[in-house]
Amino acid sequence: MSACLPSVYPLIQAPMAGAQDHRMAAAVCRAGGLGSLPAAMWTATQLAGEIEALRALTDAPFNVNFFTHEMPPPDEAVKARWQHRLQDYYRHWGVTADSAPVPLRRPFAAEQLEVLQQYRPAVVSFHFGLPQAGLMRAVKDTGAQVLASATTVAEAQWLADHGADVVIAQGSEAGGHRATFLGSDMATQTGLFALLPQVADAVPVPVVATGGIADERGIRAALALGASAVQLGTAYLLCHESLIGGVHRTALSAAAGAVAAETAISNVFSGKPARGLVNTLMRDLGCLNEDVAPFPYAAAATAALRSAAEAQGDSSFTPLWSGQNPHGCRAISAYDLTRDLCGCFEG
Ligand SMILES: Cc1cc2nc3c(=O)[nH]c(=O)nc-3n(C[C@H](O)[C@H](O)[C@H](O)COP(=O)(O)O)c2cc1C
Numbered sequence: 001m002s003a004c005l006p007s008v009y010p011l012i013q014a015p016m017a018g019a020q021d022h023r024m025a026a027a028v029c030r031a032g033g034l035g036s037l038p039a040a041m042w043t044a045t046q047l048a049g050e051i052e053a054l055r056a057l058t059d060a061p062f063n064v065n066f067f068t069h070e071m072p073p074p075d076e077a078v079k080a081r082w083q084h085r086l087q088d089y090y091r092h093w094g095v096t097a098d099s100a101p102v103p104l105r106r107p108f109a110a111e112q113l114e115v116l117q118q119y120r121p122a123v124v125s126f127h128f129g130l131p132q133a134g135l136m137r138a139v140k141d142t143g144a145q146v147l148a149s150a151t152t153v154a155e156a157q158w159l160a161d162h163g164a165d166v167v168i169a170q171g172s173e174a175g176g177h178r179a180t181f182l183g184s185d186m187a188t189q190t191g192l193f194a195l196l197p198q199v200a201d202a203v204p205v206p207v208v209a210t211g212g213i214a215d216e217r218g219i220r221a222a223l224a225l226g227a228s229a230v231q232l233g234t235a236y237l238l239c240h241e242s243l244i245g246g247v248h249r250t251a252l253s254a255a256a257g258a259v260a261a262e263t264a265i266s267n268v269f270s271g272k273p274a275r276g277l278v279n280t281l282m283r284d285l286g287c288l289n290e291d292v293a294p295f296p297y298a299a300a301a302t303a304a305l306r307s308a309a310e311a312q313g314d315s316s317f318t319p320l321w322s323g324q325n326p327h328g329c330r331a332i333s334a335y336d337l338t339r340d341l342c343g344c345f346e347g
Contacts, residue, residue, distance in 0.1 A: 002345075004166055004206035004228040006061040006122045006145070008032035009342040011219070012208060013334065014233030015065030015125065016176065017041045017105065019321070022054035024241035024334045029060035031338035034123060036063040041103045044111035051119045061122035063147070066108035068181075069128045069272070072294050082293040083301050085285070089317070095304035102303040105270070105296040108135065116142050123147060129155075129181035130162050137163075149179030149210070151189060153202050158182060160203040168231055169199040173212030175234040175323035177274040178265065186265050186273050186288060193225065200226025214328025216344040232341070235328035237321075239337055247315035251277050252322055256329040261322065269319035271298030277326075280316035 002010035015038035025035030150156035171192025209222035210231035255261035272295035
């Protein structure tokens with residue numbers, strides 16, 4: 001067993017809502033890593049089904065991951081402003097703003113806690129802070145080890161002070177959403193090489209490194225800088241078990257083989273800053289746009305555009321989530337990728 005995780009190796013397959021399910025998690029667990037179930041876009045019933053499906057494939061320990069964002073009350077004026085900003089695209093693609101409903105990302109709540117109490121996963125991780133104190137205590141009472149992501153030293157200290165057993169230091173290289181929950185200034189975000197040793201010095205709990213780690217070199221560097229384990233997301237996105245769609249796969253395959261892939265942090269897809277390959281919507285509106293509706297509401301306004309464009313093989317409105325280093329992406333099974341990566345823990 002690895003020193004800070006219940007898996008054989010100190011490697012976590014990052015939970016990736018919308019991009020994977022129990023099949024990827026099970027493959028990683030069977031290879032000795034810690035597979036993750038990303039619950040942010042699932043109902044409690046769907047989550048229970050995913051846990052049962054995973055348990056049918058492996059009895060290894062696994063991680064269940066939740067978002068802990070606030071849900072601002074829906075605001076019609078803000079929604080109208082965002083839809084107005086997208087008007088020309090609606091006209092061009094012949095769609096209306098709400099013709100393609102999307103599942104709303106929901107924060108961890110009592111229904112999800114009941115699933116944890118029933119199935120008792122070994123590890124539970126949170127993105128965007130921690131649940132409120134009562135829920136957090138109840139999660140810990142299930143016996144789960146609690147992990148949570150920090151993008152600054154201050155966030156890492158806050159998480160450790162509020163009961164996180166392990167802190168995930170998320171460098172600004174990371175694909176997907178920034179876990180930021182104290183402050184919102186993206187200009188001050190730190191790369192993993194600077195963030196990790198400072199977090200390791202600042203908190204009394206083990207630290208997991210994440211963001212831009214693509215191969216054994218990255219894993220060794222993270223361990224040298226004070227990490228007890230690593231978490232990789234983008235590297236798994238071209239694996240057979242990945243659920244990303246055709247346009248995302250094509251763009252990421254090109255980026256994986258390119259000399260330098262162009263990614264940026266943008267709020268235009270969900271309302272919160274997240275890193276992906278630069279595409280038309282990001283270029284046209286600017287990566288951080290002030291008219292965007294708040295998370296998690298913004299995604300609904302681009303959903304119809306996304307399906308219309310994707311039907312023609314066009315990635316203009318698709319969030320092409322990727323970290324800054326897609327060179328580790330390989331079209332192999334998540335089992336084989338995990339075995340290869342974990343070779344570096346063998347001696
Ligand atoms: C497609 C995608 C979806 C993600 N979804 C989640 C999520 O649901 N929960 C979470 O905690 N982190 C999520 N992340 C962020 C990862 O936990 C991690 O911080 C990131 O993948 C690390 O950087 P890397 O992609 O360069 O390896 C996501 C990342 C990607 C690429």
